[in-house]
Amino acid sequence: MTLQERLYDDPIVILDGGRRTPRADILVDNKKPGLFHRYTSNQLGGIAIKAAVENGKIDPDDIGHVVMGNALESHRDGIYGARGMALAAGLPNEIPALTVRRICGSGAQAIVSGAHTALLGDHAPDRPLVVVGGAESMQYPHVIYNLRGRKQGGTTIKYGALDCRKLAPGTHAQDLLHMALFDPYAGMAMANTAENLGRLSGLNRKQSDQFAYASQVKAAKARDAGCFEEEIVPVEVPDDASFSSSMLRDDTHIRDNISLTALARLPAIFEPPDGMITPGNASAVVDGSAAMVLCRAAEAQSRGLKPLCRLAGWGIAGVDPKVMGIGPVPATQQALAMAGICGTQIDTAELNEAFAPQALACIAEFEKMGIAPEKVNPLGGAIALGHPLGATGAILTLTAAYHLRRHNSRYALVTMCIGGGQGIALILENTQS
DSSP: OOHHHHHHHSOEEEETTOEEOOOEESEETTTEEOTTTTOOHHHHHHHHHHHHHHHTTOOGGGEEEEEEEOSSOOSTTGGGHHHHHHHHTTOOTTOOEEEEOOGGGHHHHHHHHHHHHHHHTOSOTTOOEEEEEEEEOOOOOEEEESOTTSEETTEEOOSSOOOGGGOOTTOEEEEHHHHHTEETTTTEEHHHHHHHHHHHTTOOHHHHHHHHHHHHHHHHHHHHTTTTGGGBOOEEEEETTTTEEEEEOSOSOOOTTOOHHHHHHSOOSSSTTTOSOOTTSBOOOEEEEEEEEEEEHHHHHHTTOOEEEEEEEEEEEEOOGGGGGGTHHHHHHHHHHHHTOOGGGOOEEEEOOSBHHHHHHHHHHHHHHTOOGGGBOTTOOHHHHOOOGGGHHHHHHHHHHHHHHHHTOOEEEEEEEETTTEEEEEEEEETTO
16 A cells, blocks of 8 residues: 555644644844743643644643654754653653654644555554654854864863853854855855746746735735734743743744835845845744644544644655755646645645745645646745744644634645755645635
């Protein structure tokens, strides 16, 4: 039996109740620490897992595994990854956990890997539910290189704390966030790969800004209509100055006063003066997390749990790192084939907007598959809402699944490009349609 046949014979369902945190900019107004700067990726993941388990009315003793995506360890607890997230959520010690890392596709990969776990029965026999999702604090540190083994004062540095005022000659500090967005195998930053793809696709700056404007307008409209409310768990935000706190309930990067004129004034950062990519038409750098629970349909039925959607198929593809943004195209072709459907059957699509020309290039190729452009990102995308790397795939899955249910539609596509030259795609089917 092929995997495709098994998915039909023994379906994998994502249960109702999945939740995500708001997506919070890494800085407030580019002047102050971001609202989530006190949270590690593990803590954010724990918040989402706890909310998904509670809202789904899941018995923790039925959970057999936790699989969470995370792109880069950004805090000292990062090495513990999914295990730390599970413990932060208050799950029992007996539940094992796996961290998966496929950079921008990590959250989607966690769903695929969780499906593998459920299909293979790779869990305790009496614990058939699998928690999946992703979390990313993009408060990546500045790191010091080439220090270990060098003299500082009268001591050779082996490990531990150090006095930054007395750094040894030959050491240097770098911004880990800045470094992570540069691909040494392509020899360029992620934004430059999008510039490449934009040129190959015959796109220009004006089209990129128009796309960014539309993303912001759609996101603001969706927020105001309450479209995100059922997927968001509010997060407490401490106020350092007043020693009080407030609850963050919405994504912070949506620009209510956006205009094409303002977007046109922004400089082309990566290929000045005539490049396409600006701070206004690239994905926002944010912190966030998402989690949900999946299992085999028979297990959901036996426990009286309500499915939100069926995982109908997926695809994972490799492409040239220098045009990594086209990765969603072959991944989507694979996912459609696995699901046994064609592009014209897709009712809504969530495409991660890494960069405007990258998204536009993919949308043009989707149209050739029969996926209408107006069906892509109806609630806005990462340009307005943000891209917390390891969490994005899981966040978009929740957004697509709840959108299907609200509109009583049948099929959704969730897809994203991946640094290094990959793409991943999921096909969701509304079980209530």
